[in-house]
Amino acid sequence: MSNLQLTTQISDHKMASRLDAVLAETFNDYSRSRIQEWIKEGRVTLDGEVHTKPNFRVLGGEKVVLEAVLEDEVFAEPENIPLDIIYEDDDILVINKPLGLVVHPGAGNPDGTLLNALLYHYPDIKEVPRAGIVHRLDKDTTGLMVVAKTVPAQTHLVEQLQRHAVGRIYDAIVVGVAKSGATVSKNIGRHPTDRIKMAALRHGGKPAVSHYRVLERFRAHTRIRVKLETGRTHQIRVHMASIGFPLVGDQTYGDRLKIPTKMMPEFIEILRGFKHQALHAGQLSLTHPVTGKEMKWKAEMPEDILDLIDMLRDDQEDYLAQHHNYDLDHDLDNGVEVAWVTDADIQD
Numbered sequence: 001m002s003n004l005q006l007t008t009q010i011s012d013h014k015m016a017s018r019l020d021a022v023l024a025e026t027f028n029d030y031s032r033s034r035i036q037e038w039i040k041e042g043r044v045t046l047d048g049e050v051h052t053k054p055n056f057r058v059l060g061g062e063k064v065v066l067e068a069v070l071e072d073e074v075f076a077e078p079e080n081i082p083l084d085i086i087y088e089d090d091d092i093l094v095i096n097k098p099l100g101l102v103v104h105p106g107a108g109n110p111d112g113t114l115l116n117a118l119l120y121h122y123p124d125i126k127e128v129p130r131a132g133i134v135h136r137l138d139k140d141t142t143g144l145m146v147v148a149k150t151v152p153a154q155t156h157l158v159e160q161l162q163r164h165a166v167g168r169i170y171d172a173i174v175v176g177v178a179k180s181g182a183t184v185s186k187n188i189g190r191h192p193t194d195r196i197k198m199a200a201l202r203h204g205g206k207p208a209v210s211h212y213r214v215l216e217r218f219r220a221h222t223r224i225r226v227k228l229e230t231g232r233t234h235q236i237r238v239h240m241a242s243i244g245f246p247l248v249g250d251q252t253y254g255d256r257l258k259i260p261t262k263m264m265p266e267f268i269e270i271l272r273g274f275k276h277q278a279l280h281a282g283q284l285s286l287t288h289p290v291t292g293k294e295m296k297w298k299a300e301m302p303e304d305i306l307d308l309i310d311m312l313r314d315d316q317e318d319y320l321a322q323h324h325n326y327d328l329d330h331d332l333d334n335g336v337e338v339a340w341v342t343d344a345d346i347q348d
Contacts, residue, residue, distance in 0.1 A: 003067075003068075003069055004066070004067070004068045004069065005065070005066065005067055005068075006027050006064075006065075006066040006068075007063070007064060007065050007066070008023075008026050008027075008063075008064045009061065009062070009063050009064070010022055010046075010058050010060055010061060010062045010063075010064060011060060011061075012060040012061055013060065014058055014060050015058065015059055015060035016057050016058070017057065017058055018054065018055050018056070018057065018058075019039060019044070019046075019051060019053070019054060019055070019056040019057075019058055020032060020035050020036045020039060020054035020055070022058055023035045023039075023044070023064065023066070026064075027066070030151065030152075030155060031155055031158075035054075036054040038066060038068045039051065039052060039053070039054045040052055040053075040054065041068075043066060043067050043068045044064065044065070044066050044067075045064070045065045045067075046058070046062040046063070046064055047062050047063055076105055076111070076113075076115055076116055076119060076131075077111060077116060077119070078116060078119035078120035078123070079111060079112065079116035079117060079119075079120055080117075080120050081101075081112065081114075081116060081117035081120065082117075083095050083114075083117055083118075083121060084096040084097075084098065086144065086297050086299065087295075087297060090149065090150075090290075091148070091149055091150055091152075091153040091288070091289055091290045092146055092147065092148055092149060092153055092157070092288070092289065093122075093146070093147050093149060094144060094145070094146050094147075094284065094297050095114075095144070095145050095147065096142070096143065096144060096299045097114065097137050097141075097142055097143060097144075097145055097281075098142060098302075099140055099142050099276060099302060099304075100139060100140065101113070101114055101139065102114070102139045103115070103133060103136040103137060103139075103145075104130065104133060104136065109139075114133065114145075115130070115131045115133060118131045118132065118133075118147060119131060122149060124149075125147075125149055127151070128148060128149070128150060128151055128154055129151070129154065131147075132147040132148040132149055132150075132153075132154055133145075133147055134146065134147070134148055134154060134157045134158050134161060135161060135166075135231055137281055138234065138237075138277070138279075140276035140277055140279075141277060141279045141280070141281065142279075142280045142281070142301075142302050142305075143170070143280045143281025143282055143284075143299055144281045144282070144283070144284040144297055144298075144299050145281070145284075146166075146284060146286060148289070152289065152290070153289040153290065155289075156289030156290075157286070157289055160286055160287060160289075161231065164229050164230065165286070165287065166284070166285070166286045167227070167283065167284065167285035167286065167296070168227070168228045168231070168281060168283070168284060169225060169226065169227050169228075169281075169282060169283035169284075170225070170226045170227075170228070170236055170279055170280060170281050170282060171215075171223070171224075171225055171226075171279075171280045171282045171301055171305070172223070172224050172225075172226060172236065172240070172247055172277075172278055172279045172280070173221055173222070173223055173224075173247065173248045173278035173305065173308060173309065173312075174221065174222050174224055174240055174245040174246065174247055174248065174278075175220070175221055175245060175246050175247070175248055175254070175255060175258045176220070176221070176222065176244060176245045176258070177217050177218070177219075177220065177221070177222055178212075178214050178217070178222040178224065178245055179214075180214060181211070181212050181213035181214050181224070182211075182212060182243075183209065183210070183211045183212075184209070184210045184211075184212070184239040184240070184242070184243060185207075185208070185209045186200040186201070186208060186238075186239060186242060187200065187201045187202075187203075187204065187205035187206060187207055187208060188200060188201065188205050188206060188208040188232040188233070188234075188235060188238055188239075189201045189204050189205025189206060190205075197234075197252060197253070198232070198233050198234045198238050199238065200238055200239065200242035206230075206232055207230060208229075208230045208232040208235050208238075208239065209228075209229035209230055210226055210227070210228055210229070210230075210235060210236055210239045210240075211226065211227045211229070212224045212225065212226045212227075212240070213225050213226075216309075216313075218260075218312040218313070218315065218316050219260040219261075219263075219312075219315060219316050219319060220258050220259070220260040221248060221258075221312055222245065223309060223312075224240075224245075226240075234252075234253070236279060237250055237252070237253045237277055237279070238253060241253040241254070241255075247277040247278055247279055248271075248274060248277070248278040248308065249274040249275055249276050249277050249278050250276075250277040251275065251276070251277075254277075257271060257272060259271060260315065260319070262319065262322075263315055263319075264315065264318065267311050267314070267315045270307070270308065270311045271308075271311075274304070274308055278305050278308060280299075280301045280302065280305055281299070282298060282299055282300070282301065283296065283297070283298050283299075284296070284297050285297075
């Protein structure tokens with residue numbers, strides 16, 4: 001818990017503006033909703049007089065004093081869980097989340113989460129809402145996440161996410177052979193009958209847009225790269241399943257196991273044993289919340305997904321060797337231009 005005092009003098013040209021709007025613009029390290037809470041709690045004075053209504057119209061020229069307390073935002077126990085830190089400075093850290101690590105405590109996962117780990121390794125982060133976590137990855141999705149170490153950094157990162165300025169690119173293996181890349185634009189919301197699942201909806205839900213590109217085709221599967229415009233819960237998993245290409249291993253949105261004709265038994269066992277979605281957040285880019293520098297990070301796919309890709313390649317080569325008349329189009333682009341990925345991105 002820490003005390004906070006902020007002061008300013010309202011400009012004359014702000015006459016008739018709302019108090020909360022003026023303070024949110026002036027103290028832009030804090031969200032407007034937080035400013036509104038402080039006003040309602042009586043923590044803001046204008047020329048020594050307390051004002052508790054966020055919609056109060058200022059006259060201009062008033063001296064403002066904001067006296068607030070930043071309470072510990074997180075109620076969880078620190079736990080010594082190792083973190084794979086890709087980048088760190090005084091304001092942010094970027095981690096490579098492993099398979100099986102839940103991001104935030106919830107029903108069925110009260111501890112053992114990324115949040116618990118952050119509280120252990122960075123005790124001061126307890127004063128940042130949600131311990132600095134600004135976006136999530138599913139438990140069984142691996143890859144890059146950014147965490148804010150301060151309230152100002154979190155405010156700026158959330159703003160970037162809201163205007164879709166954070167670049168997030170994923171690698172995935174899907175069931176089925178996709179002919180070309182495309183854009184999926186379907187609203188996502190709670191499934192109408194199964195409330196623990198999300199669904200692509202014609203009516204309701206929130207807008208969601210995913211762009212995917214074909215990187216490599218196998219006999220019954222496709223390796224793709226997906227760029228997110230939005231960040232809805234289970235977005236890639238729901239979108240790809242909705243167009244007939246569920247992720248390999250997805251226990252929630254996947255279809256029955258698809259085994260190519262005459263696949264070798266040892267390859268079948270690898271497919272059957274892959275019990276989590278083949279999805280990896282491999283690239284992350286953003287504007288640093290303090291320096292304004294454009295930053296980008298990459299993380300290689302985990303071994304189990306790399307092994308899956310190697311197996312699918314071996315299966316294809318084995319089948320081609322036995323069936324010389326088998327025709328598979330190896331053209332990755334297929335005439336489709338996608339500006340956000342380059343040839344260098346394909347060379348993993």
